[in-house]
Amino acid sequence: MRISAALLLFVSCQTVFAAGSGLDARAEKTAERLRDDAMRGSRAYEIVESLTTEVGPRMGGSEAYDRATAWAQAKFKALGYDKVWLQPVTFPVWQRHSESARVVSPFPQRLVLTALGGSESTRGDLRAEVVEFADLEALKAVPDGTLAGKIAFVNLKMLRAKDGSGYGPVSNVRRTGASEAARKGASALLIRSVGTDSDRLPHTGMMKYEDGVAKIPAAALSVPDADLLANMLRRGKPVTVEMNIQAGFTGSKTEYNVIGEITGRSKPSEVVVIGGHLDSWDLGTGAIDDGAGVAITMAAGALIGDLKQAPKRSIRVVAFANEEQGLLGGKAYAEAMKDAMPSHQLGAESDFGAGRIYALYAGVSAGSRPVIEHIGTLLAPLGIALQASGGSAGPDLGPSVPYGLPWAELQQDGTDYFDYHHTANDTLDKVNAKDLDQQVAAYAVLAYMAAETAVDIAPEPPKTQP
Ligand SMILES: [Zn+2]
Structure with missing residues (x-):
C-alpha cells in the first residue's frame, strides 16, 4: 500500500x-x-x-x-x-625556438624555464640581477624606472582547488606581468610557473604586451626552480641570472575549426x-x-x-x-x-x-x-x-x-x-x-x-x- x-x-x-x-x-x-x-x-x-x-x-x-x-x-x-566542414581563422604565428637559463652568481647552476607564449627573444644572452616580488601588486607598487637593467621575478604560488579557482590570480601574472615589469624598467620577466605540481617542468601559457610599453622577454621557471631562486635571494646577496630565449612572431597563417554534425x-x-x-x-x-x-x-x-x-x-x-x-x-x-x-x-x-x-x-x-x-x-x-x-x-x-x-x-x-x-x-x-x-x-x-x-x-x- x-x-x-x-x-x-x-x-x-x-x-x-x-x-x-x-x-x-x-x-x-x-x-x-x-x-x-x-x-x-x-x-x-x-x-x-x-x-x-x-x-x-x-x-x-x-x-x-x-x-x-x-x-x-x-x-x-x-x-x-x-556533415564535416572547416571554418577558417587567421592569426599571427608565434614560434618557440630555444630557451635556457642559469644562475651566474653567487651559486652557479642551471635553471629550468620555458618562454611564455607571445614572448619576444632576448638579444643573445641576457645577464642581469634578479629582483623578487611576492605578487603583481608588489611589482606595481615600486616607482617607474626602479628595475632598470634588472630581471623582475614574480614568485606567486598557485593554490590547488577542485574547481580551478586558484588559476585566475596567478594566470593574471603570466598574462600581464611583462608589461608591468617593463614599465618599471626591467629587461625581462621571470614568473613562478602557474601550476600546482612540484615537478621540474615549467608551465607555458599565453602572455600579452600592452601597447606603448617596451616588449621584454618573459618566461616561467619550474616550481622547484622558483623555490631555488628564492632561496638564493633570501641569503641577501645579489643574484645574477643569464637567460637566452629565442622566440617570436613571424607572419600569419589561416587554420580551421573542424566541425562535425549529426x-x-x-x-x-x-x-x-x-x-x-x-x-x-x-x-x-x-x-x-x-x-x-x-x-x-x-x-x-x-x-x-x-x-x-x-x-x-x-x-x-x-x-x-x-x-x-x-x-x-x-x-x-x-x-x-x-x-x-x-x-x-x-x-x-x-x-x-x-x-x-x-x-x-x-x-x-x-x-x-x-x-x-x-x-x-x-x-x-x-x-x-x-x-x-x-x-x-x-x-x-x-x-x-x-x-x-x-x-x-x-x-x-x-x-x-x-x-x-x-x-x-x-x-x-x-x-x-x-x-x-x-x-x-x-x-x-x-x-x-x-x-x-x-x-x-x-x-x-x-x-x-x-
Ligand atoms: Zn584548454
Missing part, C-alpha cells in the same frame, strides 16, 4: 516534470540508454589515444596543427557524422553545439588540454548518431582552432555564427582536463530552466549535482554568449589539472578511460535532451551594466 502510494507520487511528479521540460517518457528512456551505454564503455579514450599518438603536440600556427585538422576530419567521418530529424537547422579545442601547447602531447575535451564531445555526438532515430535538432561538435593563444577559434565561430545564434539551442564545452564531472550549471532563461532540471535528474546517478547559479560557457563558447547563446557547463574535477596543464607532462597516461566514459555519458544526455525537447531554450537575459 505504502509502496504504491509512493509510486503514484513518483509517476505524477515525473509527468509534471516532463511537461515543463518538453520531454516525454520515450525521450527520457533514450537518454537513459545513452547514459548507460556510455558508462559501459565509450570511444573517448580510443579517440584521445589516436590524437596524442598519431598527431601529438599541435600548437596553433604549427605544421602539426594542419595534421590535426586532417585527423579531426577523418575521425568525424569514421565516427559516422553526417543531422536532426525535424529541425535540422537548429543545433546543440558541444566541443573542445583541437590545438595544444607544444611541450606535451595535449592529452588533457584539450585532447580529452575533443574526444569526450566527439564520442558523445557519435553515440547520439548511432541511435535509430536522430533527435529533433542537430548535434554539432566543434574542435576549435587556436584556443591557447587567445580563444581565436571560439571568436571566429561566434563571428561566423552571430546571425545564426537564435538557431542555437544550447552550447557546452569540455576544456578542463580529464577528471570526472560533478556539477551542472546553466545560463538559460527562467522559462527554459525546467529542461535543465529534467537533464539534472538524469545526470544525478552519475554523481552530478545541478547548481542553482554560477558557472560559465567556457573559453571557446564564451565569445558566442553576447550574441545570445544559451549554455550549460558540466564542471569537471580539476584537483590535479594544474599539475600537468601546459607542461611536457600533459600526456596520455594522465587520462583514465572510465573517467572519460562518465563524461561522455553526461554530454550525451545533455546534448540529446536539449536537442529533443519541445522547448526552444532561450538565453539568460544579459546582465545589466553597473
Whole structure:
C-alpha cells in the first residue's frame, strides 16, 4: 500500500516534470540508454589515444596543427557524422625556438624555464640581477624606472582547488606581468610557473604586451626552480641570472575549426553545439588540454548518431582552432555564427582536463530552466549535482554568449589539472578511460535532451551594466 502510494507520487511528479521540460517518457528512456551505454564503455579514450599518438603536440600556427585538422576530419567521418566542414581563422604565428637559463652568481647552476607564449627573444644572452616580488601588486607598487637593467621575478604560488579557482590570480601574472615589469624598467620577466605540481617542468601559457610599453622577454621557471631562486635571494646577496630565449612572431597563417554534425530529424537547422579545442601547447602531447575535451564531445555526438532515430535538432561538435593563444577559434565561430545564434539551442564545452564531472550549471532563461532540471535528474546517478547559479560557457563558447547563446557547463574535477596543464607532462597516461566514459555519458544526455525537447531554450537575459 505504502509502496504504491509512493509510486503514484513518483509517476505524477515525473509527468509534471516532463511537461515543463518538453520531454516525454520515450525521450527520457533514450537518454537513459545513452547514459548507460556510455558508462559501459565509450570511444573517448580510443579517440584521445589516436590524437596524442598519431598527431601529438599541435600548437596553433604549427605544421602539426594542419595534421590535426586532417585527423579531426577523418575521425568525424569514421565516427559516422553526417556533415564535416572547416571554418577558417587567421592569426599571427608565434614560434618557440630555444630557451635556457642559469644562475651566474653567487651559486652557479642551471635553471629550468620555458618562454611564455607571445614572448619576444632576448638579444643573445641576457645577464642581469634578479629582483623578487611576492605578487603583481608588489611589482606595481615600486616607482617607474626602479628595475632598470634588472630581471623582475614574480614568485606567486598557485593554490590547488577542485574547481580551478586558484588559476585566475596567478594566470593574471603570466598574462600581464611583462608589461608591468617593463614599465618599471626591467629587461625581462621571470614568473613562478602557474601550476600546482612540484615537478621540474615549467608551465607555458599565453602572455600579452600592452601597447606603448617596451616588449621584454618573459618566461616561467619550474616550481622547484622558483623555490631555488628564492632561496638564493633570501641569503641577501645579489643574484645574477643569464637567460637566452629565442622566440617570436613571424607572419600569419589561416587554420580551421573542424566541425562535425549529426543531422536532426525535424529541425535540422537548429543545433546543440558541444566541443573542445583541437590545438595544444607544444611541450606535451595535449592529452588533457584539450585532447580529452575533443574526444569526450566527439564520442558523445557519435553515440547520439548511432541511435535509430536522430533527435529533433542537430548535434554539432566543434574542435576549435587556436584556443591557447587567445580563444581565436571560439571568436571566429561566434563571428561566423552571430546571425545564426537564435538557431542555437544550447552550447557546452569540455576544456578542463580529464577528471570526472560533478556539477551542472546553466545560463538559460527562467522559462527554459525546467529542461535543465529534467537533464539534472538524469545526470544525478552519475554523481552530478545541478547548481542553482554560477558557472560559465567556457573559453571557446564564451565569445558566442553576447550574441545570445544559451549554455550549460558540466564542471569537471580539476584537483590535479594544474599539475600537468601546459607542461611536457600533459600526456596520455594522465587520462583514465572510465573517467572519460562518465563524461561522455553526461554530454550525451545533455546534448540529446536539449536537442529533443519541445522547448526552444532561450538565453539568460544579459546582465545589466553597473
Ligand atoms: Zn584548454
